[in-house]
Amino acid sequence: MRVLVTGCFDIIHPGHIHLLKEAAKLGDVYVIVARDSTIERYKNEKPIIPEQQRLEVIKSIKFVTNAVLGSEKNGDHGYLQFALTLKPDIIFLGPNQRTSVNYLKKGLEEFHSEHVQVRRLNKIYDKFELKSSSAIKERIRTQSKKKK
Amino acid sequence: MRVLVTGCFDIIHPGHIHLLKEAAKLGDVYVIVARDSTIERYKNEKPIIPEQQRLEVIKSIKFVTNAVLGSEKNGDHGYLQFALTLKPDIIFLGPNQRTSVNYLKKGLEEFHSEHVQVRRLNKIYDKFELKSSSAIKERIRTQSKKKK
Numbered sequence: 001m002r003v004l005v006t007g008c009f010d011i012i013h014p015g016h017i018h019l020l021k022e023a024a025k026l027g028d029v030y031v032i033v034a035r036d037s038t039i040e041r042y043k044n045e046k047p048i049i050p051e052q053q054r055l056e057v058i059k060s061i062k063f064v065t066n067a068v069l070g071s072e073k074n075g076d077h078g079y080l081q082f083a084l085t086l087k088p089d090i091i092f093l094g095p096n097q098r099t100s101v102n103y104l105k106k107g108l109e110e111f112h113s114e115h116v117q118v119r120r121l122n123k124i125y126d127k128f129e130l131k132s133s134s135a136i137k138e139r140i141r142t143q144s145k146k147k148k
Numbered sequence: 149m150r151v152l153v154t155g156c157f158d159i160i161h162p163g164h165i166h167l168l169k170e171a172a173k174l175g176d177v178y179v180i181v182a183r184d185s186t187i188e189r190y191k192n193e194k195p196i197i198p199e200q201q202r203l204e205v206i207k208s209i210k211f212v213t214n215a216v217l218g219s220e221k222n223g224d225h226g227y228l229q230f231a232l233t234l235k236p237d238i239i240f241l242g243p244n245q246r247t248s249v250n251y252l253k254k255g256l257e258e259f260h261s262e263h264v265q266v267r268r269l270n271k272i273y274d275k276f277e278l279k280s281s282s283a284i285k286e287r288i289r290t291q292s293k294k295k296k
Contacts, residue, residue, distance in 0.1 A: 011284070012160050014201055017208045048287050053162055053276040060165045062210050128201040136159070139196050140288045 001027025004088035006070065006079070007097070008034045009058050010047045010133040015094075017061065018125035023092045024063035026119075030086050031058050031067035038070060048137065080107045084116070093120040096132065149175025152236035154218065154227070155245070156182045157206050158195045158281040163242075165209065166273035171240045172211035174267075178234050179206050179215035186218060196285065228255045232264070241268040244280070 003023045009016055009031075023029045034042075036051045047054065051069055058067045071082035083091065091104060097120075104118045130136045151171045157164055157179075171177045184199045195202065199217055206215045219230035231239065239252060245268075252266045278284045 012205055013197075014204045017205065021208075046291065048278075048284060048291065049161075050277050053278060056162045056276065057160055057165065060169075060210050062208050128204065129198050130196075130201060136196060137288050140285050143194065143196065 001089045002087055003027040003029050003090045003092050004032065004083055004086055005029060005092050005094070006032040006034065006083070007094060008039050008043075008047055008133070009054050010039075010049055011136045012057055012061075013130055013133065013136060014128045015096075015125045015131050017063070019092075019094045019121055020061055020063040022121050026090055026092065028065040029063055030088065031064055032070045032083060032086070033058055033067055035070050035072050037072050048133075077107065077110075080104070080111060080113075084111055084113055088116055090117045090119055093118070095121055095124045149237045150235055151175045151177050151238045151240050152180065152231055152234055153177060153240050153242070154180040154182065154231070155242060156187050156191075156195055156281070157202050158187075158197055159284045160205055160209075161278060161281065161284060162276045163244075163273045163279050165211070167240075167242045167269055168209055168211040170269050174238055174240065176213040177211055178236065179212055180218045180231060180234070181206055181215055183218050183220050185220050196281075225255065225258075228252070228259060228261075232259055232261055236264055238265045238267055241266070243269055243272045 003026045005020060005023050020029055033051060033055045036047055039047045055067055055069055058064060071078055073082065093099060093101065101118045101120055108114055108116050124131065130139060151174045153168060153171050168177055181199060181203045184195055187195045203215055203217055206212060219226055221230065241247060241249065249266045249268055256262055256264050272279065278287060
């Protein structure tokens with residue numbers, strides 16, 4: 001089974017690793033790392049780490065078979081078109097990812113790819129204190145302010 | 149061969165991964181992740197990411213056989229005493245690490261462990277823009293200021 005995970009992976013944290021580990025239980029994990037331009041468009045904020053560097057880090061994670069940069073094409077249509085070139089059997093979403101399972105399923109129908117399963121890891125992995133890239137960035141900013 | 153790498157690994161970047169990859173060319177890589185208290189003592193600044201979380205991330209890197217938290221004992225003497233419990237054949241230093249090869253060799257003599265080799269990866273891996281945890285933190289602070 002080929003399992004597809006997509007994300008920004010701006011600053012790697014145990015939540016990412018947990019997601020990839022769970023994905024690896026289902027099959028070989030292929031990752032699409034979101035482009036800088038895509039992140040800026042969706043989050044209205046540049047990622048901290050440039051795309052090639054984010055790709056390099058994600059490729060080094062044990063549970064990842066291979067990772068590639070995403071497409072710069074607009075919208076979920078563009079995303080799915082690109083995702084399908086990686087021939088996934090399962091698209092595996094993280095608990096924080098905005099895309100809805102049903103929305104993706106409808107998109108897959110449009111591409112005549114109903115055979116692709118869409119699943120979501122529902123529970124946020126909260127074993128560790130800094131559970132998201134945003135929380136890590138916020139900690140860095142707060143620590144910086146304290147020093148002044 | 150058992151190869152020992154030690155570091156803070158506060159925010160993982162391609163420089164860390166390159167170091168671990170090079171270490172893995174020499175043998176099985178065991179990592180000591182510096183304790184929060186040790187980092188605070190040496191750098192006069194807390195790490196951003198708590199030790200258990202830093203450990204979790206480093207354990208998930210492809211080139212790492214196993215990783216453990218360091219000892220909280222003071223000084224290089226304490227470090228070496230703990231490092232030797234992991235029975236390394238090689239202690240592998242990163243290009244930025246302050247400890248000198250000769251200083252470590254003298255310490256190893258004191259512990260009658262001259263058989264342990266000490267090597268350093270000399271060249272900083274500069275293929276990517278944000279080459280250190282400090283550079284990443286600085287980028288986050290700058291980006292934060294710009295937004296205000």
